[in-house]
Amino acid sequence: MKGYRQYFLxxxxxxxxxxxxxxxxxxxxxxxxxGDPVATIVARLAQGMTNTxxxxxxxQQYADLFxxxxxxxxxxxxxxxxxxxxxxxxxxxxxxxxxxxxxxxAIWWTVCLQFPAIIVGWIIGNTLGALAAYLKRGFDxxxxxxxxxxxxxxxxxxxxxxxxxxxVTLKWFPTSxxxxxxxxxSFTWSFIWSVIVHYQLPFWSIVLIAIGGQAIGMRSMSIYExxxxxxxxxxxxGIKDRKIVGYVFRNAMLPxxxxxxxxxxxxxGGALVAEIIFSYPGLGLTLLNGVRGQDYxxxxxxxxxxTVMVLSANFIVEIIYGLIDPRIKAAQAD
Amino acid sequence: MKHTIQQVFHSGKFVVGFSIFMALLLIxxxxxxxxxxxxxxxxxxxxxxxxxIYVSVYDSIxxxxxxxxxxxxxxxxxxxxxGDQERLDIKEWLVADGIPENEIDITNTEQLLDQWVNNYDPxxxxxxxxxxxxxxxxxxxxxxxGLLSTEGxxxxxxxxxxxxxxxxxxxxxxxxxxxxxxxxxxxxxxxxDNFGRDVLTELIRATGVSLQIGFVAGIIATLIGxxxxxxxxxxxxxxxxxxxxxxxxxxxxxxxxxxxxxxxxIGQEQRGAFTVATVIGFTSWVWTARAVRSQVVSLRNRDHxxxxxxxxxxxxxxxxxxxxxxIASYVVMALVLQISSGxxxxxxxxxxxxxxxxxxxxxxxxxMNWAMIYQAQILGKWWAYxxxxxxxxLITFSMNLMNTGLDQVFNPALRE
Numbered sequence: 001m002k003g004y005r006q007y008f009l010x011x012x013x014x015x016x017x018x019x020x021x022x023x024x025x026x027x028x029x030x031x032x033x034x035g036d037p038v039a040t041i042v043a044r045l046a047q048g049m050t051n052t053x054x055x056x057x058x059x060q061q062y063a064d065l066f067x068x069x070x071x072x073x074x075x076x077x078x079x080x081x082x083x084x085x086x087x088x089x090x091x092x093x094x095x096x097x098x099x100x101x102x103x104x105x106a107i108w109w110t111v112c113l114q115f116p117a118i119i120v121g122w123i124i125g126n127t128l129g130a131l132a133a134y135l136k137r138g139f140d141x142x143x144x145x146x147x148x149x150x151x152x153x154x155x156x157x158x159x160x161x162x163x164x165x166x167x168v169t170l171k172w173f174p175t176s177x178x179x180x181x182x183x184x185x186s187f188t189w190s191f192i193w194s195v196i197v198h199y200q201l202p203f204w205s206i207v208l209i210a211i212g213g214q215a216i217g218m219r220s221m222s223i224y225e226x227x228x229x230x231x232x233x234x235x236x237x238g239i240k241d242r243k244i245v246g247y248v249f250r251n252a253m254l255p256x257x258x259x260x261x262x263x264x265x266x267x268x269g270g271a272l273v274a275e276i277i278f279s280y281p282g283l284g285l286t287l288l289n290g291v292r293g294q295d296y297x298x299x300x301x302x303x304x305x306x307t308v309m310v311l312s313a314n315f316i317v318e319i320i321y322g323l324i325d326p327r328i329k330a331a332q333a334d
Numbered sequence: 335m336k337h338t339i340q341q342v343f344h345s346g347k348f349v350v351g352f353s354i355f356m357a358l359l360l361i362x363x364x365x366x367x368x369x370x371x372x373x374x375x376x377x378x379x380x381x382x383x384x385x386x387i388y389v390s391v392y393d394s395i396x397x398x399x400x401x402x403x404x405x406x407x408x409x410x411x412x413x414x415x416x417g418d419q420e421r422l423d424i425k426e427w428l429v430a431d432g433i434p435e436n437e438i439d440i441t442n443t444e445q446l447l448d449q450w451v452n453n454y455d456p457x458x459x460x461x462x463x464x465x466x467x468x469x470x471x472x473x474x475x476x477x478x479x480g481l482l483s484t485e486g487x488x489x490x491x492x493x494x495x496x497x498x499x500x501x502x503x504x505x506x507x508x509x510x511x512x513x514x515x516x517x518x519x520x521x522x523x524x525x526x527d528n529f530g531r532d533v534l535t536e537l538i539r540a541t542g543v544s545l546q547i548g549f550v551a552g553i554i555a556t557l558i559g560x561x562x563x564x565x566x567x568x569x570x571x572x573x574x575x576x577x578x579x580x581x582x583x584x585x586x587x588x589x590x591x592x593x594x595x596x597x598x599x600i601g602q603e604q605r606g607a608f609t610v611a612t613v614i615g616f617t618s619w620v621w622t623a624r625a626v627r628s629q630v631v632s633l634r635n636r637d638h639x640x641x642x643x644x645x646x647x648x649x650x651x652x653x654x655x656x657x658x659x660x661i662a663s664y665v666v667m668a669l670v671l672q673i674s675s676g677x678x679x680x681x682x683x684x685x686x687x688x689x690x691x692x693x694x695x696x697x698x699x700x701x702m703n704w705a706m707i708y709q710a711q712i713l714g715k716w717w718a719y720x721x722x723x724x725x726x727x728l729i730t731f732s733m734n735l736m737n738t739g740l741d742q743v744f745n746p747a748l749r750e
Contacts, residue, residue, distance in 0.1 A: 018587060029592065
């Protein structure tokens with residue numbers, strides 16, 4: 001157990017370090033830009049306002065809220081304090097809702113949409129890739145070009161095309177939103193059904209994109225492993241094909257798990273844009289609303305939240321990887 | 335060098351990818367030389383004109399008429415106004431009005447129109463019919479007026495002195511104009527966008543700008559990645575530790591989050607295409623740095639490098655002469671991928687509303703963004719978004735094909 005604990009602690013330490021850095025970057029990047037962020041915000045808000053005392057009052061309010069007139073270190077401490085309490089101030093564009101409130105309603109849509117979709121896409125993609133490597137010929141000839149083409153498709157392009165085919169032309173699924181616009185969130189059958197129906201298009205567009213990339217990776221890993229010496233030796237020993245294939249795919253899986261950990265960030269980015277296309281009420285749409293409404297507190301808090309989500313997902317995958325990697329397992333046995 | 339290039343062009347995948355890419359590049363370069371319209375000029379008054387050939391009505395009246403006696407002209411004229419859907423709609427109205435269904439024959443145009451003219455009353459309210467549907471029938475009625483007449487149309491001009499209309503000519507139903515004699519004909523192969531701009535011209539310019547963004551972003555990212563990777567891999571020690579620490583940090587902190595934060599902070603006014611490209615470049619060097627480092631580490635203790643060290647060559651010389659040539663193929667491959675991901679990053683940013691300023695240049699992402707804002711996908715205006723998606727997919731597809739081809743040439747383990 002010692003080996004795994006060491007691995008776990010190392011990963012946990014790394015998680016905390018990256019978190020701290022992400023946090024600092026989130027704080028410092030907007031402030032590194034030339035000019036006073038509050039002045040910019042006020043200038044945007046006060047466009048068309050002729051009342052100078054009003055502009056002054058707005059400026060003072062935001063300067064106090066962000067503490068921009070204090071030294072940078074003090075600002076940072078204020079920022080940590082506020083973030084720890086989940087207090088990101090009021091949302092400019094959805095006043096009088098607070099940013100925390102807006103994000104609270106958005107995050108579950110994103111989590112429930114993206115993580116199942118990425119995992120399902122990963123599993124299907126790996127299965128298909130492994131099959132292509134093992135079966136070769138016909139299956140491989142069809143699957144590979146399709147996968148290459150699909151994985152090169154921009155995520156938003158896939159979303160738009162699914163939307164046009166299944167939403168607009170065939171009218172099988174609704175084109176936007178997380179549930180019917182005439183329903184209130186509740187635990188009724190009609191609401192749950194509406195959520196399920198609205199879930200399909202965004203879900204499958206993310207899954208399809210994930211399948212392509214994963215299938216290609218898994219195929220080349222499997223081909224590499226199928227040609228390895230231990231496979232030839234096992235065949236020579238007369239071990240059953242089924243068993244060898246089991247070994248091969250387990251070995252080919254491991255880099256794929258690491259690959260998943262490393263690509264979660266990119267996948268989430270693509271999926272956020274897919275959310276926007278479907279007007280799915282998650283973080284992607286929140287971010288878009290923030291940008292359109294020039295809502296700085298909302299954007300800053302959403303990016304922080306997305307970073308935390310990606311870092312956590314990454315951490316979880318690495319923990320699982322530690323459980324299945326035979327090298328770390330071997331260290332445990334010592 | 336020559337041999338390598340020959341080898342690369344023997345790879346089928348590379349050649350296909352290269353041809354697609356070159357074709358795109360050629361179109362981007364040649365098209366503006368032939369058609370000199372400004373890509374951002376707003377020509378259409380209104381949104382999303384359908385693709386097609388637009389002929390000036392005014393000029394065609396002025397052109398010499400030719401008489402063509404075509405048998406199916408009348409039938410076509412009727413079919414244009416009275417399609418299958420319209421016939422069904424008319425039947426629906428007539429049935430709702432109380433005419434027995436078996437008396438209506440929607441294939442008999444004359445009888446159908448007769449029944450329509452005799453029975454239709456725009457003021458009559460039919461139960462359960464929406465207001466929009468009522469208006470639709472009013473428009474349909476107006477468009478059907480005079481459909482069966484065989485008379486021509488009179489052209490009249492206002493007399494500037496008396497203000498009365500004076501006949502200046504008639505247009506017979508059998509009159510035709512030769513399109514090449516009409517002074518003003520505009521071909522809009524992909525229609526217009528939400529601002530009324532010519533989509534094809536805009537798309538080609540946008541492809542050019544997006545490619546430039548991709549190149550700038552790719553070159554910046556590759557240069558940063560290459561420098562850091564070489565330093566970390568070759569110098570090693572504390573330098574390696576620091577660089578690897580930073581690289582590992584940025585591997586897990588999602589790049590697009592940094593991209594969003596920086597782009598937003600720069601502000602709409604300062605965000606030109608070049609700035610966006612630079613920002614993308616500065617947030618996407620991580621993979622190149624990692625890969626270059628691991629390659630350099632494996633090269634560092636090769637005999638020829640050690641020999642070079644013993645001969646007293648400087649670090650710069652060793653890196654340039656003994657290490658770079660060995661990883662050059664890899665760096666080219668990484669650059670190709672960086673370019674295509676740079677183009678995708680721009681598109682993603684623009685859809686979020688954080689792309690370059692709209693007023694200066696079009697980019698593929700901006701076109702997509704405007705199409706989405708005006709809901710082209712819901713309204714069925716495919717020409718506003720579909721060509722953009724196809725172009726982006728073609729660019730990334732061709733670049734990935736080139737990359738796979740290069741990979742197979744330089745990496746013998748992957749050859750089939």
